[in-house]
Amino acid sequence: MRKDVLTNILLAVIAIALVAIAARPYxxxxxxxxxxxxxxxxxxxxxxxxxxxxxxxxxxxxxxxxDLRTGKIWGFPTGTVDPYPSYPLDSKPAVSRPFALGRYAFEDTDK
Structure with a gap:
């Protein structure tokens, strides 16, 4: 008899928790x-x-x-043909600093 009461209490707690989870988005x-x-x-x-x-x-x-908002074109040097910056002689991760290549005049497309 004692096990049935404990089981029913645990099932009720689980049911209340599931209702709380389901009702939260609403x-x-x-x-x-x-x-x-x-x-x-x-x-x-x-x-x-x-x-x-x-x-x-x-x-x-x-x-x-x-940059699709401004039209600026940047070049990020990688040093090699790898698609990411890599310097095999240095054990630290390489960081590629950009330099400006040019700019697309997106504003002229409305004319």
Whole structure:
């Protein structure tokens, strides 16, 4: 008899917990932000390109990234044909600093 009471109490607790979980979206629905934009609207060109420095001092392999909000084009040097920065002589992870390659005039497409 004692086991039946304990079992019924545990089943009641489980049932109440399930009802609370199921009712939560109806009681306090999550906020929706349909008009929010991504933090960075970037297009990363597939593959690795041969990038020329804007001042004409040289070339380096790297990734081309376009900021879709402003039209700015950035080059992220990788140093090799690998799609990520790698410097085998250094044991620390490599960090690629971008340099400006140019800009697309997206605002002229409305004319």
């Amino acid at each position: 009681v306090s629905p999550p906020t929706v932000a349909a008009d929010s934009a991504a933090a960075h609207a970037l297009y990363i060109e597939p593959g690795v390109q041969n990038l020329r420095y804007p001042d004409g001092t040289g070339q380096v392999y790297g990734k081309v990234v376009v």
